[in-house]
Structures are given as C-alpha cells and as structure tokens.
Amino acid sequence: MVLNFKVGGEGTSFSPHIFNNHMKSIFFKTEYDADNYGHFGTFGGRYVPEMLMPALEELAAVYDAAKQDPDFLQELMDLYKNYDGRPTPLYFAKNLTKQLGGAKIYLKNEGLNHTGAHKINHCLGQALLAKRMGKKRLIAETGAGQHGLATATVAAKFGFACTVYMGAVDYERQRPNVFFMELLGATVVPVEHGTKRLKDAVTAALQDWISNVDDSYYLLGSALGPHPYPSMVRDFQSIIGLEVKEQIMEQEGRLPDYLVACVGGGSNALGLFNAFLENKEVCMIGVEAGGRDITKIGEHAARLQSAGKIGVVEGYKSYFLQNDDGQVQSTHSISAGLDYAGIGPEHALLFEQGRVAYHAVSDAQVIAALQLLAQTEGVIPALESAHAVAYAIKLAPTLDDEKIMVVNVSGRGDKDIFILGDILGDEKWKNYLKKKSQ
C-alpha cells in the first residue's frame, strides 16, 4: 500500500493538525484497486453507450492529472477543513458501550460535516474537477437528498448551474432536502420512471449527461457507475478512514478491531474502509438494508444476502437485485439512501474475496437503534447510518470488552423528521403538522 500518510509524522509524537502539512494524501493504492480499465476483479468497468465514452475518458485523464497536482490536493484539504469542518470527531460512545456491555464503540461522526453527511467530501473534490474542466453545470442524482443537497451546495459556492434528479418516491419522503436544494438554487426533478427511486434517478442523470456532455459535469454521488467514478468517489471519501486511523491511534494507541458502516452504493463504507483494507487484522462489516422482509424481492435492498446476482446496469458490473432475465427489481428500505438495487463494484470484489463481511438489518431494528443512540449518546443518526448502529448494537455485546469498534455515523437525522414523526406516531408532531397545513 502506497500511503503517503504517517501516523506521528517524523517522530513518535502525534500531530493533531493533520491539515497543516500535506504529507497526507487521499490518493493511495490498495490491492483491491481497479485495473487501468476500471475493473475491480470481474466487477466495475465502463458499460455505457458510445455517447458517454469520450467524456468518461476525458474525466479519467483529468482526474489522473489532478491527483498528481499538489495544488489540487491542497485546495481540497483547505475546503475540507475550512468549509466542511473536517476533521470530524471520533467519539467514544461510553454510555452505549456500557449499556451493551462488550466492545468499546467509537462513533465517527460524519453527521457533523457541513450539510450533514459525508456526501460533501466527494462533492468538493468533484466540484474542483468540474472547475478544472471548465464545466458550467452540475448534474446529480440523489436518494435521501444528502448527495443532492451537497451538490447544490457546491454548485452555489462555485457558481455552477445545478440539476438534481430524485426518484418521485424519494422526492416525497425526503422533502426537507428538496426544499433546501431549491433554496440553494438547484432545479430538482422528480423521476417518474421505473421504481421511482435512486436507481431511476441515476439513469435520468446519465441521460441528461448524454444530452449535455459538453457543458455539464455529472457529479455522481456514490462509489458506483462507470469508471472512473467508483475509484474517484472512494478516493475523495478516504479522508474518513485516514482521520479515523490517526484519531484511534491518538485515543487508543492501536488500530480498531472492527469497522462498521452502512452500504447503499457504498461511498461512506469505502471511505471508512479504504485506509484499513490492507490492515488484515481489522474486521470490516458493511450493513445492507434488510427492509421489511429480507426473503421477499421488493421488500428489501440487500444485494449480498443471497437474492442478488451479477449483472451490468448503469454502466458497471456488480451484484443487482434482478430477475432471471436481468430485469432490475424494485427495492424497499426505510432509508431512501440505501433503497438501491445495486452496490458499488469495489464492494462486490471485497465481498467475493471475503475481505468485508456484509450483513443486513431490518427497518424495525434500525428504528430501535436510532432511538437507543439518541437516548444514550444524544446523537440522532440518519436512517441510513442507523443501519450501521443497529448492527453494532447486535455485535458489540458478543465481543470482549477489550475489542474496539468504529461505527461510521455517515449522516445526521434531521432530514428524516417527517418519516420518524410518522413511524413513531408522535401525536404532538402530527397535530403541529395539521395546524401548519391549515
């Protein structure tokens, strides 16, 4: 692993000011990296119509050049620190740990990023690329709205026009983010095709890009899609794991035993995992959306729990929930961000090689986990992130209290107020909504 990142720098003393020197790089290789054609083993690739091939070739070339340019990294690190609020804290969840009685649980609180989730990390990186390429407009897809919100935010900051595609189902259930995206100046388009969810928003965004490839940049929001997106999004998210590595050394003097993150497309999970992939003693767990019933197609979004099979959709090869002919099937999750029929290609490789274990938790377990974390630690996670918390709650009590677990709280839960109000049946909230609507 070529990692330009040294814990403790020159000596053994530890510098907390990691952004004051630029020895650290989010650009490093691991044995799980894609080949030159964007294939992670048999997964990934670039299965798109000819219309997009030249644009993807150009993007890959510009990205490679940017990685070699120290000014690019410096500008990004300055944005991470001064605009985004990085580093985000790694916080020992003492009360939760005590209550569960097992492994020590640390929370990497990505919810404290500007705009409330890890999505801003890859938006800042890609906005700098779009600027470098002289583009005038950003296109994005969004599920929960966090990626759309972060894209609308960087569009406002850097002066891009912005169009965000959102499945009609998600447009309805994540309405606060629609409101804020529009406030930031973005056009938000509900997508009525197909399952009306994240998958269909990705397709709509790719189709927009086909027609506007000269002046528009497609700011993809997860570690999926055609090469180079899976690698590029992972790189921009790798700051999460790099920080955790430094922070856990500072607090515990050793690497963690377990890393736990939720996996929709897989950007926050890869962001946490990437810097640890070659530390084979660190166990990694990706948590999928088990929804209402993991045994029934249409009732969950768990691609790696036996229902999924390999296919080629939206420009990449990976595991998808699909029927025998390859028609992509509908999904369900309480969290819009995990309600996706595919999974990023590097996750498919990590799954196949057994480097990362993938488990699923149900909607009900997610709600219980969210409440427990809120009430023990005063942290309200996004419904997506609460999947990771739910699995951690299952796992921690089975482990020795010497063990250390890091859970990625990829986003905060503000956006889910309407969903939670509904599910928890909060009468005061319902009455308030009634009153406001009159």
Place this chain on the structure above:
Amino acid sequence: MNKIDAQLKKIKSQNRIGLMTHIVVGYPDLATSKNLLKTMLEVGVDFIELQIPFSDPLADGPTLMVANQLAVQHNTSVRQSMELMAAVSLTTSTPILFMTYFNIVFNYGVARFCQEASQAGCSGLIVPDMPLDEERYEGFIEQAEKFDLYVIRTLAPSSTPKRLRLNAQLAKGFVYFAGRQATTGSQRELDNNLFSNIKKVKQYIDKPVAVGFGISKPEHIYELKNHAEIAVLGSKVVNIYHESASDMAIKNVKIFLQSLVDATH
C-alpha cells in the same frame, strides 16, 4: 452470406437509401408487437430492430422508456423475444436484428444468447452499452461472430477520431450513427451538424452508415439521401401507435411506414 450484406447490396443496386424501423417486443403487448413486425415486413422496410425490453434502458428517450417499462411490466421475456424472432425471421429475407442492453445478454449467457439468436434467424445485434473497450472482458463480439451475427457498432457525435478508428476495425455490415448527442426520440428537425458529423464518421469508416436519433418523417429521409445509407426510425412509430384509436393503430402505422418506404426510392 449474412442477410445484412445481401440487403445492403440490394439497396445499393436500387440506388436508394435503406430504412430500418424499430419494435419493442411486448409493447403494447406481445401479439401486437408481432402484428407490427409483420406490418413492417409487408410494407417492405429494409431492416428491423427488435428490442428486447429492459428495465433500465439508458440510451432511450421518454417514448421508448415507457414502451420498455410497459413491456417489462407485462413480463415479456427473452425467451418470448427469441420465439418472436424465430416465428418471423426464418421465412423472410429481410434482416432482423436484436437490439437490447448488455445486462439482458449477460444474464442469458453471452454464448447461449448468441447461439439461440442465430438459430432464431437473427442477423445482427445492437447493444449500445457494450462498448468495444469491454470486449476483452466479455468476449461478446467473439461469440456473436462465431454464430454469424453482426455486432453493429454504435457511434455518436462525441466519438473521437481514435474511437472511430477502433470501431472501424470491428465494424461488420453497417455502423449505427446517433444523429444527435441525446437519447432516442423523434424530433421535428434534423440536427444542425448532422451532415458534417456523418462526413467525419465516413472519414474513418468504410462501411454503410445508418443514421437514427431524431428521425421522424419522410422529409428527413429525403434529406438524408446522399449523406447516409440507412435511415433509422424508432420512437415515431411507437408514438403513432400510442396516439391512435386502438382500432386504427395498426392501420395508421402502416400508412406512415408506407410513406417512409416511398421516401427511400
């Protein structure tokens, strides 16, 4: 000899432009798509693209997306598409090609798909999301050629000289040039740069050029003569069917198709 070559030869000898039309299998239902296919053969189109529907048709615009979605909702299967191909193709000299997305081919099994398509009388394959760059991983063209299926290279206004050259090396039969940088769909006017773009393609590729995307009326076919060898119409036929009263739909499509065929002479 592949039927595509024979047909290209015939069109050339008649000193006219060819016509390729498009059907989504299972839209609006399986029986009607068979009727549409027969109507196209009766009227005398030169090539037919039989689209095996897919849930996520990336290169298709609103009209064909809706058609795909409906066909998928009706559980139109690859098996049924093969059967439709066999029912019609084995008794006509008109080349019929399968158009679909790579996930359909991949799930069926690349070798099995090519073998069964060939046995069903299919002449060629148009799979827009299978660029030549992935051939080393999939062996798709290799399998297709083993069963005498032409893999039609698709090209776009954005194609670079390097990519045109690479595609030229693999082109069989004809190439399919998307006349505008967009998804499929009928348009009132041809793209402003269409003729110069076709000229660019012809600099690199010594094969007949089929032009689609945005072609919607006989006038477009007149305009394309002397620039391209084949005009391709997809969405407009679906629109005409969709907008007609149900007892008039096939008849209206037939009248429209006849006007297109007339325009090729």
